[in-house]
Amino acid sequence: MDFLLGNPFSTPVGQRIEQATSGSLQSEDWALNMEICDIINETDEGPRDSVKAIKKRIIGNKNFREIMLALTVLEACVKNCGHRFHVLVASQEFVEGVLVCSILPKNNPPTALHDRVLSLIQVSCGHFT
Template sequence: MAALLQTLSGNPLQTPIGQKIEQATEPSLPSEDWASFMEICDMINDTDEGPKDAARAIKRRLQQNAGKNHVAVMYTLTLLETCVKNCGKRFHTLVTSKDFVQDLVKLIGPKNDPPPVLQEKVLNLIQTWSLAFRGQPECSGVVQVYIELMAKKVEFPVTDLDSTAPIHTPQRSVPPYQRKQPYFNIKSFSTN
């Protein structure tokens, strides 16, 4: 029981995935660390605790940098977006919960004095996810927050949703490699 309480209340940045998230969103990096982002996605997809640990670590990383380090927040938001696009339903359910999305909204509150690019990023994520996950009851929190923000007359950035990468990547309909038969018969080119 004590181990469970420690896991639930411990610092999520001390887990293996949390440490990787902290390293990948370090503000001193010259740009996004895409290799680490993809490694984090693999960790989320390949372990039972991955989705929960990652969601908690991302949330903590955002909270600890809100209003202090906008670069770290932007890197973390880009990581979050990458994980949503590359991870499965267990992760989606956690990061589209109403509590998680409301924490995203807090990032752009006046208390944190966010730059316009950060505000736009958060609103874009909420809008995109609300459209992608509508009709999925386990992901309805993001839709509820989006509707609440719309009712408060929050202006969302104009987004070309047709040009964005899909969140729901369709399964392959053809195996990854399938040898095709040649269009011609090599024997017909003999020089007899």
């Protein structure tokens, strides 16, 4: 997936994902999450750019609050976006390389993060069963 290179927060959807996953937020911004879904559904580059930004927010991030907010964005997108988005997030590379890696014991994830990731894997991959 060469498209995962570069600054993922430089695109319109990437900028919104960065805002929606900011550790300074007091709670989820559902209006912003739905705006992200609209961009993904209405633009050709939306699915690819959003997956790139979500991956960047999750991988290597030690701020579990930001990771949880990124998972909320991901869940909103899985539930509200179309096939082009689902194909990317249900790929083995995304599931194993992003979601599973985020809950490896070496990262010492909290139980809530672990449970959330496993639930998301079930939901995102369930679209293809």
